[in-house]
Amino acid sequence: MVQNNFIFPVSKIFLVNFSKIFLVFLLIIIFSGCDEKPFKIGLDTLPEGDLISVGYVDTISVEAYTLETTGINSRNHKQSPLGRYTDPVFGEITAEFITEYGRSDSNLFGPNPQTDSIFLDLYYYDFMGDSTAIPKLNVYELTQNISDTISNADISGIFNPVPINISDPYVFADSLKIFRIRLDNAFGEKLLNPEIDRDSMYTDASDTLFKSYYKGLYFSVKNEDAGGGLFYINLAAIGTYGTNIRLYYHNDTIGGQDYIYNILYKNSNDAILDQRLNLFKFNHSTSQIGFLNDTVNQDSVVYLQSLGGTKVKLKIPYLYEVKEEIGNASILKAELILPIIKSDDEDLDSYPLPLKLGLRKIEADGMEGIIQDDPYFLGGSTSASNYFGGRVDGDTIQYSFNIGYYMQDFWNGNQDNYGLSLFVAENTVPLIYNAVDANRVLLSSGSHSNRIKLKITYTLLP
Numbered sequence: 001m002v003q004n005n006f007i008f009p010v011s012k013i014f015l016v017n018f019s020k021i022f023l024v025f026l027l028i029i030i031f032s033g034c035d036e037k038p039f040k041i042g043l044d045t046l047p048e049g050d051l052i053s054v055g056y057v058d059t060i061s062v063e064a065y066t067l068e069t070t071g072i073n074s075r076n077h078k079q080s081p082l083g084r085y086t087d088p089v090f091g092e093i094t095a096e097f098i099t100e101y102g103r104s105d106s107n108l109f110g111p112n113p114q115t116d117s118i119f120l121d122l123y124y125y126d127f128m129g130d131s132t133a134i135p136k137l138n139v140y141e142l143t144q145n146i147s148d149t150i151s152n153a154d155i156s157g158i159f160n161p162v163p164i165n166i167s168d169p170y171v172f173a174d175s176l177k178i179f180r181i182r183l184d185n186a187f188g189e190k191l192l193n194p195e196i197d198r199d200s201m202y203t204d205a206s207d208t209l210f211k212s213y214y215k216g217l218y219f220s221v222k223n224e225d226a227g228g229g230l231f232y233i234n235l236a237a238i239g240t241y242g243t244n245i246r247l248y249y250h251n252d253t254i255g256g257q258d259y260i261y262n263i264l265y266k267n268s269n270d271a272i273l274d275q276r277l278n279l280f281k282f283n284h285s286t287s288q289i290g291f292l293n294d295t296v297n298q299d300s301v302v303y304l305q306s307l308g309g310t311k312v313k314l315k316i317p318y319l320y321e322v323k324e325e326i327g328n329a330s331i332l333k334a335e336l337i338l339p340i341i342k343s344d345d346e347d348l349d350s351y352p353l354p355l356k357l358g359l360r361k362i363e364a365d366g367m368e369g370i371i372q373d374d375p376y377f378l379g380g381s382t383s384a385s386n387y388f389g390g391r392v393d394g395d396t397i398q399y400s401f402n403i404g405y406y407m408q409d410f411w412n413g414n415q416d417n418y419g420l421s422l423f424v425a426e427n428t429v430p431l432i433y434n435a436v437d438a439n440r441v442l443l444s445s446g447s448h449s450n451r452i453k454l455k456i457t458y459t460l461l462p
Contacts, residue, residue: 053460055329060322062336062452063315064302064445065295069423071152072308074278074435078236078264081278081307081438082219083135084227085128087351090305090440091287095230098146098155099276100216101245102265104238106203109259110251115188117248120165120181120217121172123237128438129350133228134170134179135221138163141187142215146275151308151435153277159218168222176241179231188247191261207265207273216275230438235276238262278435280307300448301341305440306354306424308433312443313362314420316454323411329458334407337453338399338422340392341442354439357390357399358425358432361406362418371420372405376431390425392441399443407456 081095120139144158164187172180194201194213201209237243238260245261265273282305284292290299295313302312314336340353360368370376378384389401409415424434424441444450 053329054332054457055326055460056455056457057322057326058453058455060316060454060456061318062446062454063298063317064422064443064452065298065313065315066289066291066302066304066310067293067295067313068282068284069308069311069433071150072433072435073149074151074280074308075149076272076276077278077436078234078272079125079436080219080233080235080276081128081230081280081436082122082124082137082221082233083129083133083230084221084225085230085438086227087287087440089288089351089442090282090303090309091285091289092227092283093230093307093309093438094221094227094281095307095438096218096220096279096281097233097276098142098159098216098218098279099235099263100146100211100265100274101214101261101263102207102274103202103210104244104260104262107259108199108202109192109249109257110253113192113249113251115185115192115247115249116256118183118185118188118191119246120183121242121244121246122169122179122181122231123234123241123243124177124179124231125234125237126232127229128232129229131229133226134168135229135231136168136225137165137181138220138222139165139181139183140218140220142218145211145215146277148277151278151280153279155218155279158215164217173241178241183245188249191245191247192249232436235263236272238264278307280309280435282309284310298445298447300445302443302445303440304354304357304422304424304443306434306437308435309440312422314422314452316417316419319410319417322456326458326460328461329411330461331404331408331411332457332459333402333455334404334457335455336401336403336420337455338401339444339448339450339452340397340399341444341448341450352439353392353441354424354434354437355392355427356425356434357392357401358423359390359401359403360421360423360431361415362421364416364418366418368421370431371403372409372415373401373403374431377405 080097084094086092140159140163142159164184165181166184167182169179169181172178196213233243235243243263247259249257289303291297303310304312359371361371363369373388375384375388387402390399392399406415410417424439426432426434444452446452
């Protein structure tokens with residue numbers, strides 16, 4: 001992308017005079033220059049008594065920069081991406097996960113149970129990339145309980161490095177979207193004949209004994225996997241055709257029995273009890289992202305990637321000057337407009353846009369805080385969510401946010417201007433980074449011809 005090294009903010013203000021003929025008087029002032037004050041309104045061009053204090057400006061400079069994240073909270077989702085995929089624009093992404101599992105009932109297996117075979121089924125509800133590119137996996141047993149919360153956590157010391165699977169995933173029931181993995185019978189024997197008392201463990205309603213002995217599983221993508229696709233695994237799909245461990249066994253009196261271990265264990269109140277963590281690795285070295293992690297040089301396009309791949313830092317460098325020139329004001333509306341840019345390598349059918357973006361304010365220490373307009377602060381209702389925005393608009397090919405409360409706090413001196421952080425959010429919770437879908441989008445920056453815009457409507461106060 002071509003970088004624009006010179007960005008001069010200009011201003012456009014609509015001031016309304018209703019004193020005689022109730023018509024709108026339009027005043028537009030556009031200027032630029034290297035040595036000039038970056039934002040000049042010219043309120044003194046009209047007599048003070050002729051102005052009714054309604055103003056509008058839509059040419060405030062907004063700068064945008066692409067940053068890698070330092071990991072996102074990806075704990076305890078019911079869906080987990082799995083596989084390796086090379087995006088032509090964003091580079092390579094590897095998605096893995098760790099999870100606990102639980103017994104499905106208090107079956108005690110009878111006298112002297114022995115494993116006949118054991119399988120692990122993975123039900124996927126969607127995919128990114130090639131649907132035939134089934135990931136090559138190793139499945140490991142965890143040796144410690146899951147405590148991490150971040151998507152790039154180092155888990156190298158919490159699993160047994162000897163895999164328990166003896167096959168890669170293969171299509172078990174194509175019409176049902178299920179992969180099956182053959183596990184080592186030795187793992188089945190460990191389930192049937194643990195070193196602690198089996199009867200007590202399988203009848204413990206709290207599952208405390210079960211979880212103390214069976215810590216969980218790690219689904220790891222093999223290094224030789226070519227990277228053709230990501231599959232979205234539904235961990236909450238339980239039962240005969242779902243995501244579970246299926247153990248076939250016989251005992252001294254009965255043969256041909258099977259027993260299912262649910263990946264997501266639920267109690268009698270249907271509450272999810274298991275712990276799990278989605279894990280993501282990104283390789284942006286072969287991506288098309290320009291000026292990655294550079295907050296000085298602005299590319300004309302910014303790159304926003306889900307699963308904690310990238311986020312975008314927004315700067316409004318002349319906001320203090322805007323405030324000074326406008327003066328004391330009540331903010332009626334402040335709208336942030338984010339145009340979508342379609343790459344030449346992009347097919348929106350193959351690379352669907354994120355349904356929802358999130359926005360946070362940046363604090364003095366560089367940390368992210370909840371912006372005043374977030375539905376979390378406004379009661380969490382549907383109307384609050386609709387007000388805040390962030391959903392993709394297919395008609396205008398853009399995203400937009402309302403940030404009037406944030407801007408009013410700034411005008412009142414209660415909010416500093418350290419910038420905003422833009423990210424791909426969960427579809428229903430704009431406060432949370434998306435840790436289940438691999439969608440991404442290209443947006444224009446402040447130096448693009450169809451640039452990011454901040455539109456402010458205000459009322460002047462005495």
